[in-house]
Amino acid sequence: MSNEFQGTDRYIATDELMAAVNAAVTLSRPLLIKGEPGTGKTLLANEVARALGKPFFEWHIKSTTKAQQGLYEYDAVSRLRDSQLGDPKVKDIRNYILKGTLWEAFDCDTQPVLLIDEIDKADIEFPNDLLRELDRMEFYVYETHETVRARQRPVIIITSNNEKELPDAFLRRCFFHYIRFPDAETMTKIVDVHFPGLKRELLHEALTTFFKIRDTPGLKKKPTTSELLDWIKLLVAEDIPPEALRSDEARKLIPPLYGALLKNEQDVHLFEQLVFLNRRNSR
Amino acid sequence: MLVKFFFLLRNAGLPVSITELLTLLEALKAGLGDMSAERFYYLSRTCLVKDEKHYDRFDRAFAEHFKGVEDIFSMLQRQLPPDWLEKLSVRDFSEQEKAAVEALGGWEKLMETLKKRLEEQKERHQGGSKWIGTAGTSPYGAYGFNPEGVRIGQEGGRNRSAVKVWDRREFANLDDKVELGTRNIKIALRRLRRFARQGAPDELALADTIDATARSGGWLDIKMQPERRNVIKVLLLLDIGGSMDDHVNTCEELFSAARSEFKHLEHYYFHNFVYEALWKDNRRRRNEQKPTAEVIRTYGPDYKLILVGDATMSPYEITHAGGSVEHWNPEPGSLWLERLMKHYPKFAWLNPVPQGRWRQTASIDMTRDMLKGRMYPLTLAGLDQMIDALT
Numbered sequence: 001m002s003n004e005f006q007g008t009d010r011y012i013a014t015d016e017l018m019a020a021v022n023a024a025v026t027l028s029r030p031l032l033i034k035g036e037p038g039t040g041k042t043l044l045a046n047e048v049a050r051a052l053g054k055p056f057f058e059w060h061i062k063s064t065t066k067a068q069q070g071l072y073e074y075d076a077v078s079r080l081r082d083s084q085l086g087d088p089k090v091k092d093i094r095n096y097i098l099k100g101t102l103w104e105a106f107d108c109d110t111q112p113v114l115l116i117d118e119i120d121k122a123d124i125e126f127p128n129d130l131l132r133e134l135d136r137m138e139f140y141v142y143e144t145h146e147t148v149r150a151r152q153r154p155v156i157i158i159t160s161n162n163e164k165e166l167p168d169a170f171l172r173r174c175f176f177h178y179i180r181f182p183d184a185e186t187m188t189k190i191v192d193v194h195f196p197g198l199k200r201e202l203l204h205e206a207l208t209t210f211f212k213i214r215d216t217p218g219l220k221k222k223p224t225t226s227e228l229l230d231w232i233k234l235l236v237a238e239d240i241p242p243e244a245l246r247s248d249e250a251r252k253l254i255p256p257l258y259g260a261l262l263k264n265e266q267d268v269h270l271f272e273q274l275v276f277l278n279r280r281n282s283r
Numbered sequence: 284m285l286v287k288f289f290f291l292l293r294n295a296g297l298p299v300s301i302t303e304l305l306t307l308l309e310a311l312k313a314g315l316g317d318m319s320a321e322r323f324y325y326l327s328r329t330c331l332v333k334d335e336k337h338y339d340r341f342d343r344a345f346a347e348h349f350k351g352v353e354d355i356f357s358m359l360q361r362q363l364p365p366d367w368l369e370k371l372s373v374r375d376f377s378e379q380e381k382a383a384v385e386a387l388g389g390w391e392k393l394m395e396t397l398k399k400r401l402e403e404q405k406e407r408h409q410g411g412s413k414w415i416g417t418a419g420t421s422p423y424g425a426y427g428f429n430p431e432g433v434r435i436g437q438e439g440g441r442n443r444s445a446v447k448v449w450d451r452r453e454f455a456n457l458d459d460k461v462e463l464g465t466r467n468i469k470i471a472l473r474r475l476r477r478f479a480r481q482g483a484p485d486e487l488a489l490a491d492t493i494d495a496t497a498r499s500g501g502w503l504d505i506k507m508q509p510e511r512r513n514v515i516k517v518l519l520l521l522d523i524g525g526s527m528d529d530h531v532n533t534c535e536e537l538f539s540a541a542r543s544e545f546k547h548l549e550h551y552y553f554h555n556f557v558y559e560a561l562w563k564d565n566r567r568r569r570n571e572q573k574p575t576a577e578v579i580r581t582y583g584p585d586y587k588l589i590l591v592g593d594a595t596m597s598p599y600e601i602t603h604a605g606g607s608v609e610h611w612n613p614e615p616g617s618l619w620l621e622r623l624m625k626h627y628p629k630f631a632w633l634n635p636v637p638q639g640r641w642r643q644t645a646s647i648d649m650t651r652d653m654l655k656g657r658m659y660p661l662t663l664a665g666l667d668q669m670i671d672a673l674t
Contacts, residue, residue: 019315019325026313027306034335076493083501164473171333172302178335 011040011047012182012189020177021048028111030134030156032119032171035179037161038224045115045157054155055108058115059101061122067129070102070116071139071148093143102133103148111152120163127170135173182225184211194229201242206232209255213262216271223261231260288348292331295344299331306330320349472544474670475517475587480509516547518582518627522592523552523565525608530635533661534591537633549582555596556616557623558607575619579626587673588627591661593636594650601649620653630654631669635661 005021007013013021021044024031033041049056059070075096082090089095099107105114119127133139137150158174160166182190184207191203210231214222223231234257255261262268285304292299307330315326324345332341484507491506498504519541521534541548551561551573560572599606601616624630632650634641638660641647651658657672659665 015321016325016328019322020329023310023315023326023329026315027310029306031329032333076489080493080496080503084503168298168333172300174333175306175329176333177329178338 005048005051008047008051010193011043012186012193013044014180014182014186017044017177017179020175024157024175025052025155027175028153028155030116030158030174032158032160032166032174032176033179034160034162034176036181036222036224038226039179039181040225041159041179042115042117045113045117045159048155048157049113052113052155055110055112056115057101057105057108057112057154058117060117061119061126063121063123065122065126067122067126067133068100070100070130071133072100072103072141073098074143097141097143102139105154106137106148106150108154109151112154114154114156116156116158118161119158120160120166124164127166131169131173134170181214187225187228190225191229191232195232195236198232198236199242202235202240203232205242206235210261213255213271216274219262219267219270221263221267223263227261227263231257234260288344291348292341292344295340295347297332297337297340297344303331472540472666472670474667475515475545475673476513480511481514482509482512484509486510513546515545516582516586517541517545517549518578518586518588519548519550520557520561520588520590520592521550521552522555522590522594524554526555526593526595527635530593530661533635537591537661547586549586551578553592554609555592555607556594556600557590557619558610558612558616559614559619575623579622584627586627588623588630589669589673590630590632591635592632593634594632594647594658595636595644596646598646598649601646601653617653620650624654629673630657631672632658633661633665633669634658638665 004018005013005025006018020031023029025048033044035041045058046056048054074093075098079090079093079096101114105112134156137153138147140147187207187210188203191198191207195203206228210223210228213219238257240256258268258271262271285307289299289304307327310326310330315322327345328338328341332338486508488506488508491508492504495504495506496502519538521538527534538550541550551563552565553561557575559575561575561578562572564571596608597606600608601620604613604615605611606615632654634647636644636647641651641658647658657669659669659672
């Protein structure tokens with residue numbers, strides 16, 4: 001296993017992304033990843049773990065997630081119940097402490113990769129509650145009066161969709177990288193990795209159509225890489241010939257199986273209108 | 284090391300701190316950045332920049348520091364008519380030609396000559412070897428070859444290796460002054476939330492239950508509490524029609540975001556300026572108006588007042604009775620705005636006109652003065668300022 005991340009057979013990383021990941025791994029500092037949805041933010045951590053041969057932990061954040069849940073939880077309710085039933089377990093508080101993902105990652109003997117997914121979904125104070133944990137990689141368990149320290153500082157990859165601004169103090173402790181939407185060249189590589197046997201022609205037509213749709217002004221939600229991959233999967237499954245994608249020749253107004261790319265009816269409507277206008281003008 | 288660069292970034296408005304500089308130095312020490320200039324650029328960006336909206340500023344500062352000439356470029360760019368530099372053709376040079384233009388003197392001399400040329404030259408120029416323009420061997424202008432050349436207004440990479448990554452400035456449109464999408468507005472408005480527990484108790488209050496159970500000697504004593512709700516109240520007054528037609532998209536976005544974000548949102552429309560009546564439905568504006576005085580009576584001072592309008596009109600429409608363009612108003616609009624401001628201590632005005640153009644319109648200036656400066660541009664940054672004023 002090499003110590004440098006260079007993308008994998010399933011994941012194409014740009015130079016800038018590799019530089020960011022390697023900096024984070026070398027200095028074992030958290031790496032904050034932002035970018036358009038569907039550009040492979042969540043997948044990155046998984047692939048880093050795979051490429052570097054490290055164990056992988058993931059912690060998915062919801063709007064109700066508290067920082068404490070990543071460390072540990074004290075199950076007061078079951079202890080209360082056990083006490084009413086007279087269970088002997090009740091004597092030891094350790095029986096009611098449930099380890100969180102962060103604790104498990106800290107307990108790992110080899111350096112693990114920890115994904116904290118969609119940190120912006122949580123409450124605004126959430127990142128602040130993790131400052132010391134991410135900085136010193138340790139935390140204190142009040143119930144048992146012990147300090148849990150990371151055996152190996154984990155590689156932490158945090159993703160954000162920019163729904164909330166993250167506090168400065170938190171950002172200071174992280175490396176930051178913004179995944180840009182891939183250009184046509186990178187996109188070809190990405191599709192190649194996912195559909196190795198794809199006909200050149202079909203790929204070319206599909207990418208042209210895809211970037212044309214992305215360029216349509218006023219779309220509520222632009223299609224992303226993961227949607228492109230879904231769409232190609234469908235095209236292959238349905239065995240659509242490349243010619244059908246050339247919108248100026250095809251009889252249909254919009255590309256086949258567009259449902260994989262355009263996700264709401266206003267966008268479909270808008271796109272139909274634009275295609276219609278285009279054809280009228282070109283005649 | 285890099286201290287000058289660090290201060291340059293700070294001056295460029297990037298929020299970099301000493302911790303981050305130290306991190307970068309640590310990374311360099313670990314041997315992460317010494318491969319190439321490009322690696323160093325990526326590494327320093329990863330360490331120092333924490334928000335993609337700052338990427339463009341970083342790129343500019345980076346280019347400035349590592350070339351030291353960007354300042355002079357922008358000065359020149361402002362003075363040069365851009366069509367001189369428009370790319371029309373790209374010329375290929377032979378090795379001999381390249382050698383022939385090899386050096387015309389030091390940097391300062393180049394700049395001096397450039398200034399002189401600028402004064403002499405009055406027309407657009409392309410090709411050739413003296414004047415400023417594109418695709419020539421003169422050291423001035425872009426898309427050509429002169430190793431010591433000054434590049435003016437080159438848009439992108441004609442030759443990939445020649446254009447540095449930071450010069451491409453691909454993040455130019457991610458700076459935070461761009462217009463907003465609904466999602467961004469929602470996020471911005473979310474900061475206005477105020478949570479409080481109101482209504483029927485239908486949630487288990489765990490802490491209270493444990494407390495009460497402990498007090499009653501271990502017997503379960505369940506306590507309930509009402510759900511947490513957003514209790515912020517917003518009164519939104521929107522300018523509609525006329526000059527606002529240009530901004531209708533932005534206002535729609537703001538409106539739909541506000542609708543989904545606030546439970547207590549009341550909205551009314553006005554035309555150009557607030558007078559004695561407002562209306563809820565534009566189709567029935569003639570017969571279903573609500574007197575402004577009644578609106579003020581209905582919604583208490585705990586509402587936050589947000590006016591949205593371009594404030595672009597004739598000053599008479601603000602200051603004079605009968606000044607309104609579409610009806611006879613017995614009292615001037617300024618009086619009505621004052622009454623609103625008096626009743627609602629938390630008020631703000633959002634203006635979709637770009638802030639840079641505010642000074643050009645007298646009525647915007649007047650309105651802004653009346654609002655004691657609480658007029659903000661309808662951008663994310665403007666919304667943030669507005670929320671600071673409202674809370």
